[in-house]
Amino acid sequence: MDAIRIIAGMKRALAAAMLLLAALACGEQPKEKPLTVPGEKLYTLKGKIVSRSATDNTLQIDHEAIPGFMEAMTMDYTVRGAKVAQLPPDGARISARLHATDNAYWITDVARVP
Numbered sequence: 414m415d416a417i418r419i420i421a422g423m424k425r426a427l428a429a430a431m432l433l434l435a436a437l438a439c440g441e442q443p444k445e446k447p448l449t450v451p452g453e454k455l456y457t458l459k460g461k462i463v464s465r466s467a468t469d470n471t472l473q474i475d476h477e478a479i480p481g482f483m484e485a486m487t488m489d490y491t492v493r494g495a496k497v498a499q500l501p502p503d504g505a506r507i508s509a510r511l512h513a514t515d516n517a518y519w520i521t522d523v524a525r526v527p
């Protein structure tokens with residue numbers, strides 16, 4: 414009789430623990446990609462915002478040459494650490510930090526320049 418009660422109590426405790434775990438897992442925010450990673454190369458990007466995609470959080474930027482990395486062109490850059498909707502408007506001249514690894518590149522610190 415007592416043993417059955419103890420087992421029932423343990424089952425309830427286990428069920429409660431699993432519910433708590435599930436609640437924690439569901440409440441967790443999707444992991445943001447890091448702003449910087451070890452071994453990345455850093456460049457200064459200067460250019461003009463052409464357009465943006467809030468869905469992908471990208472800016473299309475008409476950028477100047479980036480010595481040692483890229484010639485002048487218009488292309489999309491993923492932004493990390495900010496929502497593109499909150500960045501300077503299309504047409505604004507900006508500078509940003511360009512981070513590059515062997516298989517990814519992104520920008521941070523997008524700021525309007527005169």
Ligand SMILES: [Cu+2]
Pocket residue numbers: 476483484485486487488
């Ligand atoms: Cu480019």
